[in-house]
Amino acid sequence: DAGVTQSPTHLIKTRGQQVTLRCSPKSGHDTVSWYQQALGQGPQFIFQYYEEEERQRGNFPDRFSGHQFPNYSSELNVNALLLGDSALYLCASSLDTGWNEQFFGPGTRLTVL
Amino acid sequence: AQKVTQAQTEISVVEKEDVTLDCVYETRDTTYYLFWYKQPPSGELVFLIRRNSFDEQNEISGRYSWNFQKSTSSFNFTITASQVVDSAVYFCALRTIKAAGNKLTFGGGTRVLVKP
Numbered sequence: 187d188a189g190v191t192q193s194p195t196h197l198i199k200t201r202g203q204q205v206t207l208r209c210s211p212k213s214g215h216d217t218v219s220w221y222q223q224a225l226g227q228g229p230q231f232i233f234q235y236y237e238e239e240e241r242q243r244g245n246f247p248d249r250f251s252g253h254q255f256p257n258y259s260s261e262l263n264v265n266a267l268l269l270g271d272s273a274l275y276l277c278a279s280s281l282d283t284g285w286n287e288q289f290f291g292p293g294t295r296l297t298v299l
Numbered sequence: 300a301q302k303v304t305q306a307q308t309e310i311s312v313v314e315k316e317d318v319t320l321d322c323v324y325e326t327r328d329t330t331y332y333l334f335w336y337k338q339p340p341s342g343e344l345v346f347l348i349r350r351n352s353f354d355e356q357n358e359i360s361g362r363y364s365w366n367f368q369k370s371t372s373s374f375n376f377t378i379t380a381s382q383v384v385d386s387a388v389y390f391c392a393l394r395t396i397k398a399a400g401n402k403l404t405f406g407g408g409t410r411v412l413v414k415p
Binding site: 217219221226227228229230231234242244274276278280286287288289290291292293295 | 346407
């Protein structure tokens, strides 16, 4: 049973560029959440997708957007990259019932130069 | 608003010692869940334990145990007889029921170093 997968593993971009990160949820899960983890800090909630719609959003600017596809996979897009966007981006999947326990992927390490 | 505080930034122990990690949370909601996650150097967050707000019974699961005290809003976590493989960053997290979805609010993490 495949867990949560994310691609790419690492990414280097320059300021002002745009980036797309991808996530495939654990088999059977229908909800995807994205978190940003700056170095030495805890993960911060960006947003969550369920039934192909953004259901909940954290305190992130509109430069951060996302999408969920019919197969429940998801993308995170960040426009006009800033140096401060350098972080580990974690995707978590869950089932929208019961404990809603979130399973995390290995993350994508984004470096903005 | 929810907030989770982990006052200990780093703990260093020698193998086989017990390690207790502190977690204090803030929420106005009466129904919520608390979690502990482990993050090894690989980066992936690994779920360890969870507790809901209406069950304060403390439990032991293998070498892990937790002490949930609603009166002090604390959810401490103990690793008994630590091993080198326990070296990682540990995060306490909170989820409330009211908000749609299942957003997790994390603390800043505690780095645990277990020396052989």
